[in-house]
Amino acid sequence: MEVIRAKSAGFCWGVERAIDIAAKFASEGKRPVYTDGPLIHNKQMMERLEATGIKEVGDYQSTTEVQVTDEDRANGVLVVRAHGISPERRGYLKDLGMEFKDATCPDVGIIAGKIKMHSRKGFSTVIFGDPKHPEVMGLMGYTENRGHVIKNEEDIRGLPDLGEKVCMVSQSTMFTDEFWRLSEILMESYPDALVFDTICGATKERQSDIHVLKDAGAEAIVVVGGRHSANTRKLAALVEKEHLPAYHVETAAELDFDHLKSRYVKVGVTAGASTPEFLIQEVVEKLQEI
Ligand code: SF4
Known part of the structure; x- marks a missing residue:
């Protein structure tokens, strides 16, 4: 099967920046490195980050209380994720007494x-x-x-x-x-x-790349990314809007290869702004094996 990968597939700069900030604290030995809600909307990447000492607290919408111990205050850091928070939440998190770092996407x-x-x-x-x-x-x-x-x-x-x-x-x-x-x-x-058109450049680039894949002859498009990821879901919706079959998967394991093989000879692959490279690469390689 011929596979065309979208140039923009994968992390946007805002997500990459937030991950780098949290990862730097972890590599410097800060423990714990807490993030208020999931740092990014990708389960597989969050599991990898957790193995390096980065842990999600709070909740998806940054509304619940965060419990911190005296030890957390002494050695830890609390990182705000790329989605940002309200001024009230910022005040609340700062009052917890932990070192505070805002990784909101600019x-x-x-x-x-x-x-x-x-x-x-x-x-x-x-x-x-x-x-x-x-x-x-x-x-x-x-x-x-x-x-x-x-x-x-x-x-x-x-x-x-x-x-x-x-x-x-x-x-x-x-x-x-x-x-x-x-x-x-x-x-x-x-x-x-x-x-004010405040849709970010990374989103626009990923959306226009769907047209690039279609123009290049993709008969269907596989969209890799978390089910909670707004921009990944939007990409899948855009593929359908372009009258192409969309296959939204979190990992390569979800792909039905027999189904794809029987229908297409050329497929496109794209991914949301919070999808790590290892997940995209795995999908591309598996498709190429068909
Ligand atoms: S999708 Fe856009 S706004 Fe959101 S983190 Fe990425 S660059 Fe920033």
């Missing part, structure tokens, strides 16, 4: 900065995203209680009166075309709304 930091700046000037903020995603939950903390999360047109139609000053941003991993479509609907009611 691209998420830019979104938070835009919201903060406009909220202070009295703007209401509309965030296009998943209200239950930790990045969005963190960003809502900067809206000074004037934030609203929307996922679709219906949500926009159901918004209360937002006042005269309105701005709109996006979760970093959404579809660009949907963002612009929804921003136009918002502007029907708020023609002066300020709209």
Whole structure:
């Protein structure tokens, strides 16, 4: 089978940076290295990190209490993951008394900065995203209680009166075309709304690479990455939007090789921004063996 791998497949710079920060603390002998929620949304990579002394505490959405001992305070470090957190959570984590390191992706930091700046000037903020995603939950903390999360047109139609000053941003991993479509609907009611396309470059690159794979003749696309990973799920959805069969797998073990062999001679492989290289490589090699 011919396998075409997307150039952008795998870690984005924000994820790589967060992992490097935590790994550096671990290699310097810090114990424990806690991360508030999963450092990245990839189970297999989290297991590898745990073997080096990096341990997840808290929960997926960074809402629960974190228990730390006097020993943790003396020798450990608490790392904020790439998705970022709300200012309230930051204050809470800092008050725990452990060494604190913020590994929020700078691209998420830019979104938070835009919201903060406009909220202070009295703007209401509309965030296009998943209200239950930790990045969005963190960003809502900067809206000074004037934030609203929307996922679709219906949500926009159901918004209360937002006042005269309105701005709109996006979760970093959404579809660009949907963002612009929804921003136009918002502007029907708020023609002066300020709209900021805050979908990150890494997301855009991974999404446009789906078109590259299709143009190169891929008959189906295997998307490697965690089931909790928003950007991986989006990639699989985009493949289907392009009318190609999508196979979202966490590992090569989930692939049905007989099924693929009987249907395709050329497949594409891509992966979410939180998928480690060893998982992508394994999928590519197994497919090439067919
Ligand atoms: S997907 Fe984008 S915003 Fe999220 S960590 Fe990666 S570079 Fe940063």
